[in-house]
Amino acid sequence: MRQIPLFPLDTANISSIDALVTAVVDARRQIAALQAREAKLMAEAVDLAIARMERRPAQRSTGRDLPLREIAAELGAATRVPDRTVQVRMGEATSLVERFPATLARFEAGDLDSGHVRVIVEAGRVIDDADVRAEYESRVLDAASSESPNRLRSLARASSRSARMSARCCSPARRPRTARATRSPRSPATCTSRCRCSPSPGSATSRRC
Known part of the structure; x- marks a missing residue:
């Protein structure tokens, strides 16, 4: 050979x-x-x-x-x-x-290429709440520092889904139901059985699912 x-x-x-x-x-x-x-x-x-x-x-x-x-x-x-x-x-x-101002700033600085930017915007555009979208953007930008656009796509989509689920869970519209749930002996003191909201430094609530 x-x-x-x-x-x-x-x-x-x-x-x-x-x-x-x-x-x-x-x-x-x-x-x-x-x-x-x-x-x-x-x-x-x-x-x-x-x-x-x-x-x-x-x-x-x-x-x-x-x-x-x-x-x-x-x-x-x-x-x-x-x-x-x-x-x-x-x-x-x-x-x-x-x-997506943070993504634009990194793009202007040359830290991201167009592939990363496209993935971040496509996955995050469905997030309507500005604060939730900013949290999503921050998480995905951290990953973009070490991932290719193709690998970033799955991470961005998962992060977008998680952010939207968290936003729905902790939205004001759900809190009356949450209060009733916390008074029920069968339900834990959580937003739902899958999500809970608790205070965290620097933000009104921390959203975890």
């Missing part, structure tokens, strides 16, 4: 490889920063479209989104991207900028 020759691992070779890796990592950080800037510009495009909609006279709903479609068409023509794809990117950018 023929053996594949290996490069000699002398000091000079290792040094050049280290320099190459450093240069590639630096280039990827710069690319990420530019992609974050593009996302912010796309979000500004949505703001511009909304401002134009508000200045237009009242129209039927079929024509109300005309400014958005016009801006998407202009951007699509300039970047050679289909209008519909531009509109999707504008929506994704708005979600990132308005709902």
